[in-house]
Amino acid sequence: MATTVAGVHAVPKSESGLWSWITTVDHKRIGVLYGVTALSFFLGGAPNVGWFAYSNLTSSQYSPGHGVDFWAVGLQILGIASLAAAFNFIVTIINLRAPGMKLMRMPPFVWMTLVTSFLIILAFPVITVALVFLLFDRFVGTHFFVPSGGADPLLWQHLFWLFGHPEVYILILPAMGIVSEVLPTFSRKPLFGYPVVVYSGIFIGFMGWGVWSHHMFSVGLGPLADSFFALTTMLIAIPTGVKIFNWLATLWGGKIELKTAMLFALGFIALFTMGGLSGFMHASPPADLQQTDTYFVVAHIHYVLFGGAIMGVFAGIYYWFPKMTGKFLNETLGKIHFWATMISMNLTFFPMHFVGLLGMPRRVYTYSPNMGFDTMNLLSTIGALLLGASVLVFVVNFVNSIRNGKPAGSDPWGGGSLEWAIPSPPPSYNFATIPTVRSLDPLWHKEGREAALAANQVRGPIHMPPSSYWPAVSALGVTLLLSGMVFGWFVGIPGLILMLLGLYSWAFEPVT
Numbered sequence: 132m133a134t135t136v137a138g139v140h141a142v143p144k145s146e147s148g149l150w151s152w153i154t155t156v157d158h159k160r161i162g163v164l165y166g167v168t169a170l171s172f173f174l175g176g177a178p179n180v181g182w183f184a185y186s187n188l189t190s191s192q193y194s195p196g197h198g199v200d201f202w203a204v205g206l207q208i209l210g211i212a213s214l215a216a217a218f219n220f221i222v223t224i225i226n227l228r229a230p231g232m233k234l235m236r237m238p239p240f241v242w243m244t245l246v247t248s249f250l251i252i253l254a255f256p257v258i259t260v261a262l263v264f265l266l267f268d269r270f271v272g273t274h275f276f277v278p279s280g281g282a283d284p285l286l287w288q289h290l291f292w293l294f295g296h297p298e299v300y301i302l303i304l305p306a307m308g309i310v311s312e313v314l315p316t317f318s319r320k321p322l323f324g325y326p327v328v329v330y331s332g333i334f335i336g337f338m339g340w341g342v343w344s345h346h347m348f349s350v351g352l353g354p355l356a357d358s359f360f361a362l363t364t365m366l367i368a369i370p371t372g373v374k375i376f377n378w379l380a381t382l383w384g385g386k387i388e389l390k391t392a393m394l395f396a397l398g399f400i401a402l403f404t405m406g407g408l409s410g411f412m413h414a415s416p417p418a419d420l421q422q423t424d425t426y427f428v429v430a431h432i433h434y435v436l437f438g439g440a441i442m443g444v445f446a447g448i449y450y451w452f453p454k455m456t457g458k459f460l461n462e463t464l465g466k467i468h469f470w471a472t473m474i475s476m477n478l479t480f481f482p483m484h485f486v487g488l489l490g491m492p493r494r495v496y497t498y499s500p501n502m503g504f505d506t507m508n509l510l511s512t513i514g515a516l517l518l519g520a521s522v523l524v525f526v527v528n529f530v531n532s533i534r535n536g537k538p539a540g541s542d543p544w545g546g547g548s549l550e551w552a553i554p555s556p557p558p559s560y561n562f563a564t565i566p567t568v569r570s571l572d573p574l575w576h577k578e579g580r581e582a583a584l585a586a587n588q589v590r591g592p593i594h595m596p597p598s599s600y601w602p603a604v605s606a607l608g609v610t611l612l613l614s615g616m617v618f619g620w621f622v623g624i625p626g627l628i629l630m631l632l633g634l635y636s637w638a639f640e641p642v643t
């Protein structure tokens with residue numbers, strides 16, 4: 132993965148070749164994890180405790196069977212995978228930049244990946260601790276979350292949201308980074324206020340640690356705590372607003388080209404801003420007290436995480452697909468995908484603001500008629516079906532373009548960052564020799580462009596590790612080892628052996 136990050140072109144061990152790509156990319160491991168979690172549907176009941184799994188719903192008393200165990204163990208495995216990826220990104224970004232690639236010359240997506248990686252390595256241990264407590268409660272009979280044993284169930288809420296709020300930024304910051312690269316390319320202008328965009332991203336990363344109790348205003352933490360978390364939450368809107376104005380200023384006076392990637396980036400700005408505005412509303416404890424546990428909150432989270440994160444990810448896919456595969460995604464299907472998503476997304480989630488304010492509660496599967504929810508709820512349902520269908524358009528486009536897409540050259544959009552100077556798809560070593568970087572957006576400067584293109588020509592001494600199956604063996608071993616907590620030692624012990632075998636063999640693999 133690190134090899135495809137723009138401008139950072141080191142090749143860490145085991146990151147070349149298709150197989151090791153499959154075994155080291157975080158998302159593939161999430162697939163394995165999802166397999167483990169989904170197993171619980173067949174082997175012990177789904178973990179039906181809501182996504183934030185408040186105690187004491189998760190205790191053995193209220194959740195017998197193995198559903199919660201699968202969920203907790205699966206989340207621990209995901210934590211290990213995410214930590215491994217985050218450390219890999221941090222080490223790569225800090226240590227293995229090209230000569231002249233100062234921190235303040237890095238592409239914004241790399242910057243936001245760096246901030247996100249720090250959030251991951253600091254936030255995941257918090258949920259790890261909470262899950263270890265929970266597993267102790269369930270397996271050993273401790274009382275970390277058992278009120279009858281003297282515990283305070285709020286401990287889970289604090290631990291969960293101390294992880295859970297930074298997690299929101301783990302999801303949104305990379306999307307902000309993607310958009311900060313897509314907008315300049317299709318406006319033919321450098322990112323407006325690059326340092327301010329970077330610093331506000333770092334500021335959001337810091338501030339994300341001081342707002343977790345805004346998820347707990349209805350708990351009754353007292354006026355002092357409520358006021359503090361209301362203020363910090365309102366404060367975090369400032370760097371977010373700064374970013375939005377910088378993106379708008381990037382567009383201002385630009386030569387705007389409405390390719391699909393650009394449409395998704397613009398959609399991101401519109402929808403994420405709306406999500407930010409409703410978020411600002413429940414930064415106020417009295418307002419939140421009315422909105423909490425209603426569909427208003429459901430509307431908010433989908434505007435920030437679907438309108439924000441998912442739109443950003445689609446912008447990134449349309450932008451870098453030609454680089455990754457050497458082929459274009461079909462623009463017509465792309466535009467149909469974009470407009471279908473935009474319309475159905477708003478049809479699904481916008482009415483939820485209103486039914487939420489009318490008091491429609493979350494996590495209830497049916498409602499009595501004549502509450503005034505019916506029409507708007509029906510609109511949401513129709514919207515959700517259309518939204519699903521719009522993703523199918525994308526899937527068809529994706530599969531078809533991989534096979535029969537129009538060939539894209541090395542630089543289909545005229546981008547400013549270094550990845551557009553190497554062939555599409557990139558060779559595993561990226562640049563034949565590592566170029567020296569002299570500015571931000573090096574390809575938009577004559578000498579930077581010449582240096583990057585020249586660096587492509589001569590194959591220099593770049594150390595390339597062999598592709599390896601061992602990371603896959605270690606990952607499988609870790610998964611089995613932890614699954615042993617649910618299934619028993621006959622799964623755990625082989626997992627331990629596989630893990631040690633994989634790590635040992637991986638470490639001592641001969642270097643070619």
Ligand SMILES: [Cu+2]
Pocket residue numbers: 295296299342343345346
């Ligand atoms: Cu939050």
